Amino acid sequence: MKKPVRERAWPLALALFTAVTCTVLYLSSPDxxxxxxxxxxxxxxxxxxPIPTSELVSIVAIDxxxxxxxxxxxxxxxxMADLVKRLDSYDPLGVGYDISFFDPEDNPAQAELLRLAQNAQTLGLLPNPNLLPYIKERLQNSSPDLALAEALASSRDPQILGYYFNLSQDLAPGEHTLDRAERYPAVKVVGGGQPPEVLPIPRATKARTNIRPLAEVxxxxxxxxxxxxxDGTIRRYPLAIGHGNENYLPxxxxxxxxxxxxxxxxxEVASFGVVRSGLGKLSVPTDEHGQMILHYRGPEKTIPHVPAWKIxxxxxNPDLLRGRYLLVGVTAPAVFDLRVTPFGVAYPGIEIQATALDNxxxxxxxxxxxxxxxxDIAALWVLCLVCGIFLWRLKAAWSILGVLVTGGGFVLANLYLFETRLFWLNLVYPLLALTGSYLILTVYRFMFADRQKRAIRQAFSKYLDPHVVEDVVSDPEKLRLGGVKLELTVLFSDIRGFTTISEGLxxxxxxxxxxxxxxxxxxxxxxxxxLLDKYMGDAVMAVYGAPKHYPEHAEMACRTALEMMARLKELNEIWKPAGWPCLDIGVGINTxxxxxxNMGSQNRFDYTVMGDHVNLGSRLEGLNKVYGTNVxxxxxxxxxxxDKYRIxxxxxxxxxxxxxxxxxxELLAPADSPCPxxxxxxxxxxxxxxxKGEFQKAQSIFREIGNEHPGDTVVRLYLERLDHxxxxPPESWDGVFTFTTK
Structure with a gap:
């Protein structure tokens, strides 16, 4: 029978509400x-x-x-001048330095020599007045900065120095504006009709650059x-930073x-911001802020590292240097040029530069x-509708499976596009929409659609085992009187001598x-x-395999019996200080x-088991008294x-x-435990x-065992029988012992 239109419309309305809510969240972008x-x-x-690199980039690592x-x-x-010269000998395509030369190099020896020369002139110890200017000139010409400048100037390959933009408004010592624009190539703006200074790219008012002798060459x-x-992780690379009326390259x-x-x-810009960056023959897609999403090749050293000391x-290895773009930088942890990336929290900054270049x-x-x-928005709407139209109708377990399959399918499709087409499509909001709609519809079903089940659960939970209640809830037909024949295991346990114990307490x-x-x-x-079937005074009756069927029901009953014996031993120790007697129990198990x-009348019934095998289980419990056993x-x-238990x-x-x-x-122990x-x-x-009726042989064996283990009551019982x-001697023998009492 079809459900009322109103009942069918509510789930769809709730799914649409979830989709609208998630769309608003998506557009507002909460952090x-x-x-x-x-x-x-x-x-x-x-x-x-990891994925392959272009094999055109190597890192000169100062490790x-x-x-x-x-x-x-x-x-x-x-x-550093020596390093520049040695790199130049490998004929690279270009060398970039993720290293700063912001200040002249200190040379205490030169400063001391100049001071001594000045003192000598003051004391009149210099024979020629032109000697001091000559000394000053020679000292300046022998400056290490000039040695590096000479190496840069004489290089046959492009040597690109790095500098640092301060994106804050405060000018730190040593920072200054870019007053040598010819050495800082600017980026022209194409399309969009926006002046460079209003583009939505990072902007800086200050810069810290290299010293003049190096910058000029x-x-x-x-x-x-x-x-x-x-979150502090590097995932993007800024392809332009604005300074004044110009935009500059990284x-x-x-x-x-x-x-x-x-x-x-x-x-290249549009009305909403930057579209792409043109670099020579290359075209690089960006976001509206002019940033490229970094396509990391893998963990640290995926791009080849060549140690500087080897150079x-x-x-x-010349194959890692010749005909490649080289990036020189410090990777030693002690220098602290380590960044957080998707592949680690201590990723060398120079390798981020190399990753961008390789991209x-x-x-x-x-x-x-x-x-x-x-x-992204379409995906979250589709997932909400799938949940609101189809998944909510399924039973709880199937609906959860449906949500997992649907969500898993979306994730796999997302990963496929990510790996094959390199599309970064949103995962969080569509999955949030699917999860949210499922939870809302689950609450709806709990509050309204499942009222009948809750009524059954409330009515019967007070006198039916929780297992039975849930089984009845899932199949109300089981409330009818009657039963079904099943292969089950029954367990009976009883306290020995309980009457005597009760008289003493x-x-x-x-x-x-x-x-x-x-x-x-x-x-x-x-x-x-x-299933705890019932208490009978001090006795316990339990059933395994019903109402929920377990194929291993006999093993479960045996495990229960052994755990009962172990726990009772612990309880007896606990009860000793209170002066309570030690309890001993017998357990009978039959399958x-x-x-x-459900057995009973229309007004009063109970879930239980009946049959000859139930009665046999009860008889076995009583036989423990005869054999002096426990299970x-x-x-x-x-x-x-x-063979899962020792018997x-x-x-x-x-x-x-x-x-x-x-x-x-007699049940002794699990098979994986030592035999007692x-x-x-x-x-x-x-x-x-x-x-077999070979009583003499049997008596000999049991006497031998009895002498070694006099406490074995079963052996003593057999010896008594064998004596009789x-x-x-019986006229006929089948090995069967008949009990005439319960």
Missing amino acids: FLDLLELKTYDLRLRARG ERSLEEIGRWPWTRSL AYSQAYFNIIPDR LAAALAALTDPKAMPAL LRGEA MLRGDFMLRPSWAPMF SPDDLVKLLNEYLTEMTDIVMHNRG GSMVAG IVSEFTRRSIQ RSLDLVKVKGKDQPVEIF LGYVDRYEEGVADYR LLAN
């Missing part, structure tokens, strides 16, 4: 959700793993080993600023522009297309003792997924076909548990009211001889 999306970008990169071999940082300008200079996202872009040195770098000593040269840019926002202590005992035993039954269901299982239970055969018996004999066993009876194999030989059988 915590945006940060979560950024983290999913990191996860997607790490899940993808920890270089500092150990050459000397502490900063190195002298003379040493370098091929060009470019900033090495890297701007982190709000270090990686300046190297990429060498592909066509005659072409002026350009920013200075002529031991470097530009290879052309495999991570993209956030202009249509991405519309796609006060009523309060007796109630406390019994309550504590039954609570502990019941918890064990429930823990092993058994077989039983009728399970007896039938041959049917033995067959079900196979020993007790007897072949006919219990009262039964014509067919049943073999019974080391002589069980010898014991089984005696039982086998007893059943040898004195009164």
Whole structure:
């Protein structure tokens, strides 16, 4: 029968409400959700793993080993000049320096020599008055800064120095404006009709640049600023920073522009902001703020590192230097030029520059297309509608599975586009929409659609086991009187000598003792997924395999029995200080076909089990008194548990009211535990001889065991029987012992 239109319309309306809410959230971009999306970008990169590079970029790494071999940082300008010359010998395509030369190098020896010369002239010790100016000139010409400048000037390959933009308004000592524009290539603006100073790109009013002797001879200079996202992670690379009326290039872009040195770098803009950056022959897509999304190649050293010390000593691999763009920077942790990236929290800053350059040269840019926002919104609407039209109708378990499959399918599609098309599409908001709509519809179903189930649960939970209640809720037909025949296992336990114990305790202590005992035993039954059928005074009856079926129901019952015995031993120790008696229990377990269901009248009924196998389980519990054992299982239970527990055969018996004999066993321990009876194999030989009628052999074996283990009551029982059988040989023998009482 179809549901009323109103009942069918509400879920769709709630799904649409969720979609509208998530759309508003998407457009307002709350920080915590945006940060979560950024983290999913990191996860997607790490899940993808390392990818090939362009093989056109290498890093000249001033690493920890270089500092150990050459000397502490900063190195002298003379040493840097040597490095420049050695790099030039490999004929690279260009060299960029993620290193600053903001101040002249201090030379205490030269300063002291000049001071002495000045003092000598003052004292009249210099024979020629022109000698002091000559000394000054020679000292200036021997400056290490000039040595580095000479190396840069004589280089056959473009040498691009890095400088730093201060994006704050405060001018720090040593910072100044860019007054040598010819060495700081600007970026022209194409399209958009916007003046450069109003573009939505990072802007700076101050810069800290290299000293004049170096700046004047370098091929060009470019900033090495890297701007982190709000969580401190570097995911983007700024392709332009505004200063005054001009926009300037970063270090990686300046190297990429060498592909066509005659072409002026350009920013293509539209009404909403920057679209792309043109660098020589290269075109780099950007966001509206002129930033390129970094497509990381992998963890640290995915782009080749060539240690600087090897270059200075002529031991470097020339294949990693010749015909490549080289980026020189410090990677030693002690220098603290380490950044947080999707691949780690201590990623060398120079490798971020190298990653940006490699992206530009290879052309495999991570993209956030202009249509991405519309796609994100459409995706969240579709997921909400799928939930509101289809998934909410399914049963709880199937609806959860449906949500997981739908969400998982969306994630896989997103990852496919991420890895194959390099599209960064939003994961968080569509999944939030799917989860939100599912939760809202689940609440709706709980409050309105599932009222009948709640009514059943409330009505029957007071006198039916929770397992039964949930089974009935899922299938109300089980409320009808009657039952079904099932293969189940039943467990009976009883306190031995309880009448005597009760006579020795006060009523309060007796109630406390019994309550504590039954609570502990019941918890064990429930823990092993058994159904507590009923209490019968001090006795407990439990069923395994109904109303919820478990194929391993016999194993569950055996595990319960052993845990009962172990816990009772602990309880007896706990009760000793109170003067309470030690309890001992017997447990009987049987497996077989039983009728399970609601039994009783139309007005009063209970879920229970009935049948011959139930009665046999009760009889087995009572036999523990005869054999002096604690846990007896039938041959049917033995067959079900196979070899998962250690047992020993007790007897072949006919219990009262039964014509067919049943073999019974004592449950000893789990199969993976040591056997508490080391002589069980010898014991089984005696039982086998007893059943074959070889009484003398059986008696000999049992006497041997009895002498070594006088406390074994089963062995004593067999010896008593054998004495009687040898004195009164039976006319016929089938090995069966018949009990005439319960």
